[in-house]
Amino acid sequence: MSPFAVKAIQLLLSLSLLIVLHEFGHFIPAKLFKTRVEKFYLFFDVKFSLFKKKIGDTVYGIGWLPLGGYIKISGMIDESMDKEQMAQPPQPWEFRSKPAWQRLIIMLGGVTVNIIVGFVIYMGILYVYGRDITTTEDLPQGFAVTEQFKEYGFQDGDLILKINGEPLDDMWQINRNIFLRDVSNVEVKHADGSVATIQVPEDAGSKMFENGIMIPFEPIQKIKLDSIFPEGSAHKAGLLASDKIIAINGQKVEYRHQFEKAFDKEKIAEKKIVILRGNTQDTLKIMPNEEGDIGIMYASQGIGQTKIDYNLGESITGGFSYGYYTLRDYVAQFKYVFTKKGATQVGGFGAIGNMFPGVWNWQSFWATTALISIILAFMNILPIPALDGGHVAFLLYEIVSGRKPGDKFMEYAQMVGFFILIALVLFANGNDIYRWLFE
Known part of the structure; x- marks a missing residue:
């Protein structure tokens, strides 16, 4: 399917x-x-119903127009x-x-x-199912940080220790917290082992949205290709998923963020990518499309996860807390709908459908x-x-x-x-x- x-x-x-x-x-x-x-309907019954049956005073039915449902109260x-x-x-x-x-x-x-x-x-x-989180131990290389946040004092290789003085148990939450919540300071551990408290501007979240930067902190991962899309320029240039990328435009690259940064500067300029295929080194000339994409998919590596199991009592309190913060965050981000950029991001049934995975998974469902x-x-x-x-x-x-x-x-x-x-x-x-x- x-x-x-x-x-x-x-x-x-x-x-x-x-x-x-x-x-x-x-x-x-x-x-x-x-x-x-009088009526209890799944979907709308404009002109006719797919099914209906009256029980007592109420007609129960299924309409043909799947845009919602309704009950008709006298x-x-x-x-x-x-x-x-x-x-x-x-x-x-x-x-x-x-x-x-x-x-x-x-x-x-x-x-x-x-x-x-x-x-x-x-x-x-x-x-x-429990919950999978990413701890500091699961990120041996720390985070790659976008340029906007380097201006605040963050560095590549940072690990997040605390937000507003509170310990952060899941490193992935740093992006969501800064975007949607009132974050004034973040305590980090730099790659050299030093610890610093960085003040975050009040408008950091809105700037993220305006600049289209939804993941300012991304785990540092070594470059490893998972697949090459047939319609992409990388495939046409002869790049294979088994190739090891070692340099781009004369600059040595070892990590994904280094590779992607080279594309951010000049998205549609031709790139000279040095690869290692077996024991043979070669240089491929690849022209990205208008979005700076060459048609590759990375394989995740170098990121661990820690599984947390919940008993019944813990799942009730944990689920309530998770639901509360989900609602609070959604309300917080609703303000962006009233911006020019936010209006273009509003989606209908297609956007909702894309929230589901392309393969059946009950946990995701x-x-x-x-x-x-x-x-x-x-x-x-x-x-x-x-x-x-x-x-x-x-x-x-x-x-x-x-x-x-x-x-x-x-x-x-x-x-x-x-x-x-x-x-x-x-x-x-x-x-x-x-x-x-x-x-």
């Missing part, structure tokens, strides 16, 4: 599971408060825009007849379930599903009419002011929110199509 098909199946399975659970989050409190639920102004029902006198079983606090709980139910699901999945992952669940929770609570957050905002206004927004106002707000969502969906998926065609 192709990687595309594997990703598509995982995406469909993950979203179906999360949509059903999200809608159950609304369904259960609605039933507890004796509110009638007496509620939602995406169904059922004006005929709303024109009738309120009935005791209708949403509009319930106290505001009950309606608020019903509307918060879906987001609450998504948060709980994400946290519980992380707990399960830690309990079943559940980890990605947990992340998507937390993202859905945050996106749904945004105060946009037609989303749960829009309804919550109006309910909070009603509770605080004692005045309920009129039905006409709610209808117009729902329509505006719906058009905003359609525009966002088209924009996000348009970005996916653009990247697929031109990048």
Whole structure:
């Protein structure tokens, strides 16, 4: 099965599971408060359904349009825009007849379930699979540091000891911490053995984003080729995966960051790469493409990992902590969406699908599903009419002011929110199509 098909199946399975659970989050409190639920649908049933069955007062079904799901609650102004029902006198079983606090709980139910699901999945992952971290002992050569961070005082070969005075257990977290969290100082151990505390500018994370540097700290690894892509210029020049690269443009290279640095200076200039093939030395002339790529894949080496196992209690606390920081980091990076560069990075179903691996792996599937669940929770609570957050905002206004927004106002707000969502969906998926065609 192709990687595309594997990703598509995982995406469909993950979203179906999360949509059903999200809608159950609304369904259960609605039933507890004796509110009638007319429909419970996975996907949208525009014009017709793939499956439907009525049980009690509720029609359960599967639509043909896989853009989400919904439940239709009696007496509620939602995406169904059922004006005929709303024109009738309120009935005791209708949403509009319930106290505001009950309606608020019903509307918060879906987001609450998504948060709980994400946290519980992380707990399960830690309990079943444990966690792999990279310690200072696992990085014998330390980190290669991008030029921007060398200006702050970091050096190639650094090991990260502490962030804001707190020990760092997983070296890989340094990139994420600086990008998303309030990091003011980092304690490092330089390659010569000296220890220094480096002050990090407040705008370091935003500069990373603006410059497209998402991994300023990358483990130092010796150059070892894994494969050569047939369509790349390296293959056309005769480079083999078994070759050992020893120099580029007259400069000796031993590590990956040294090799890549030579391409950063002049991306599309021809490179003279000296290789050792068996006992024979040769020089190949290779012209990179517009992105500075020559079509090679490295083999990972020189990086170890430390496995941490969790018992049941540890997995619960560890999963909760992991879920909390995942949510916090996602909220923190959301600010970049409102920048020019950030808007171009917004993705739709294609981007979500690419979060899954191209081969089936249950650990990766559940980890990605947990992340998507937390993202859905945050996106749904945004105060946009037609989303749960829009309804919550109006309910909070009603509770605080004692005045309920009129039905006409709610209808117009729902329509505006719906058009905003359609525009966002088209924009996000348009970005996916653009990247697929031109990048």
